[in-house]
Amino acid sequence: MEAPADHAGIRRLSLRLLRSLLRPVAGPAWATVALVVGAQVAHVAGPALVAVAIDRGLPAMRDGDPAPLLLTAGGYLLTAVLGGALTAAVVRAAARVSQAILLDLRRRVFRHTQLLSLEFHERYTSGRIISRQTSDLDAVRELLDGGITTLASSALAMVLTAASLLLLDWPSGVVLLVAVVPGVLLTRWFQARSQAQYRKQRTAAARLIVRFVETMTGIRAVQAFRRQRPVAADYGRLSEEYRVASAEGIRLNGLFDSGLTLIGNVTVAVVVLVGGLRVLDGGLEVGVLAAAVLYAKRFFSPLTQIGMFYNSFQSATAALEKLAELLAEEPTVPEPARPAPLPSPRGDVRLAAVEFGYGDGPSVLPGLDLHVPAGQSVALVGETGAGKSTVAKLLARFYDVRSGAVLIDDVDVRDIAPQDLRRALVMVTQEAYLFSGSIAANIALGRPDATREQIEDAARSVGLHPLVEQMPAGYDTEVDKRGVRLSAGQRQLVSFARAFLADPALLVLDEATSSLDVPGEQLVQRGLGTLLAGRTSVVIAHRLSTVMGADRVLVVDGGRIVEDGSPAELVSAGGRFAALHDEWQRSLR
Incomplete structure (x- = not known):
């Protein structure tokens, strides 16, 4: 009361x-x-x-x-x-x-x-x-x-x-x-x-x-x-x-x-x-x-x-x-008083002594330091609750850190103009949310002024175009509420085409393939390779099939990085990632 x-x-x-x-x-x-x-x-x-x-x-x-x-x-x-x-x-x-x-x-x-x-x-x-x-x-x-x-x-x-x-x-x-x-x-x-x-x-x-x-x-x-x-x-x-x-x-x-x-x-x-x-x-x-x-x-x-x-x-x-x-209600992530422009982002990412917790709760990241050079693909793996998705949310500035800083191209995300941050970074989540409307309109969500040719090129790049051509009205096919007319794999490909068309310098994938079955995952993996090529990416995944193509793998535990190296280096090192890799290999037999 x-x-x-x-x-x-x-x-x-x-x-x-x-x-x-x-x-x-x-x-x-x-x-x-x-x-x-x-x-x-x-x-x-x-x-x-x-x-x-x-x-x-x-x-x-x-x-x-x-x-x-x-x-x-x-x-x-x-x-x-x-x-x-x-x-x-x-x-x-x-x-x-x-x-x-x-x-x-x-x-x-x-x-x-x-x-x-x-x-x-x-x-x-x-x-x-x-x-x-x-x-x-x-x-x-x-x-x-x-x-x-x-x-x-x-x-x-x-x-x-x-x-x-x-x-x-x-x-x-x-x-x-x-x-x-x-x-x-x-x-x-x-x-x-x-x-x-x-x-x-x-x-x-x-x-x-x-x-x-x-x-x-x-x-x-x-x-x-x-x-x-x-x-x-x-x-x-x-x-x-x-x-x-x-x-x-x-x-x-x-x-x-x-x-x-x-x-x-x-x-x-x-x-x-x-x-x-x-x-x-x-x-x-x-x-x-x-x-x-x-x-x-x-x-x-x-x-x-x-x-x-x-x-x-x-x-x-x-x-x-x-x-x-x-x-x-006041936004806990306020817009910057003096926004700093980011006209030509490169995608260089740095987390400097980041300490963060949700609300008044305990720290999820007790003091994380991480540098991802521009153009590098980094995968974060670890148990549920280790802090992987939290890193993604901080990069997208869904939350602000308690202390430390998250920087893109050496500019604190708290100071970047919101429209520049959204152009520089695109996040693809496990739930590929589609709005009521056509497939073309959903692909163009991040770039509404895109031409039909640009929309179709983006779909081709991630392997979606042949699937769309088989639909009754092609790119004008209505997907209905939340995309219920499409399978999980098709919805994820639409979200990949959407991200490809937006052409961000930094791409964050948060469990983007975890809800897919094996055929769906194989379908999405081909589009994923095209999407990640030539841009900075932070990939959060439990499935190692998504991780093995990364330049670098970080094993996260309790908000700290406990292993860091290429997939091959970590497999040969015999640590936590090697154990995950062996378990994955046994599941494929």
Whole structure:
């Protein structure tokens, strides 16, 4: 549970975010407020005009003067048309303001999450980020699209209605104000219970969605172990919980609406009774009584809308706090204040006394020194957790070192302009991630301005071209989400072609072949030889088939280099690499 001080800090963040979102639309927002006031004034004028028509217009009409009745009838028609026009204008103006705010907020969230470091994305799951961009933004949208203007219109309508009735006939106004007390109490009761019920309903819905997603994602395991019936029973139980929670919410809404209707009808009855007796005594005009009844009927409708507003307000407040927390996250890998250009990188790599650990954890690299001359191919091998992938992440500047320095061409990566670093270095990982789109578009990811001829040349260089030619639409074949239409080997070849087209000075391969089967690995190895030729490369692999072609092999243990030499030298030396080599040879027999 959050400490009060933490919650207060989050609340301040959300208020600061809200102010920054409102500042660019301050003018249109105030114009919307003016339209709301105008619309409610026009609406509240109707009953007063009815009173004038009955008490002044009809007697004048009976005496042969139709002008007063025609004027009040025309005035009523004018206020009705004006009120409708202003209400429509309020809807349009509020929509423009809310959509401008939502567009700004959506862009901020997307841009900020892209700028945040890999460390953030590894602890802040993608599901939570998706929730920020979808359900939380939807909660804010529901409030902005109609909630705020509805609240303002409802509150202003109640104030103007009560004030008009007090000015028109204060005894009837007092009856109305007395009736406000049970209406407000009922509204507070509804807010307290609906908030708790709303939480139950959201929790039940979330559990139902999680169960559905887990079942569909793991449908193979469900069917393989014949768990359809138990899973269906569990889903049925969660569905029943959601149904009960939803039904209770509907029941609460029904009680609230019925209670307000009852209070409103009783108030109208009291106004009619008290006003009727006064009409009989000559203390009240009939037109004023009619206006008082109309005002009394109108007064309680906005209370329903105010009560319903509370749920969306609570949801939007919580969502805005979550979004403010996300936007307050600071990148742990900041961009350089004075970026140093790297126009013609050679690919000379040096790690000087590098000490690094993840977050507040222990050191993974306790003090690593490494030099890779330009053009050299270096392979890093060792047990899982030895620190090999950490070296790759530091070279790509996904993380910053605690002490020491990572240098490319004698320039600290923390000082290199980000666009120059991305041009100088390309990293190919175990997961060859492909985006929805064509094969050509995926190859051109690192060089969007590449021509079709350049894309095809890159594919030919890594052995991908014959495979693409066999596909239905060639390079225009859609790979779908995450490249599911391609095999693991084909996806890796696409990532190699992508790296070849980008033509980096430094190439980092992090377990790029570990997920492939033997045919797939053989397919990829031919493309890998072309990709590594003539450039600096750091290859991290468990499979020695990927390692044996390197100029130099480094055996890493506990973040330290314990063996260093060419593959042949280390095999003949009889150390750890030689043992790995013997094991690999036995596996091939």
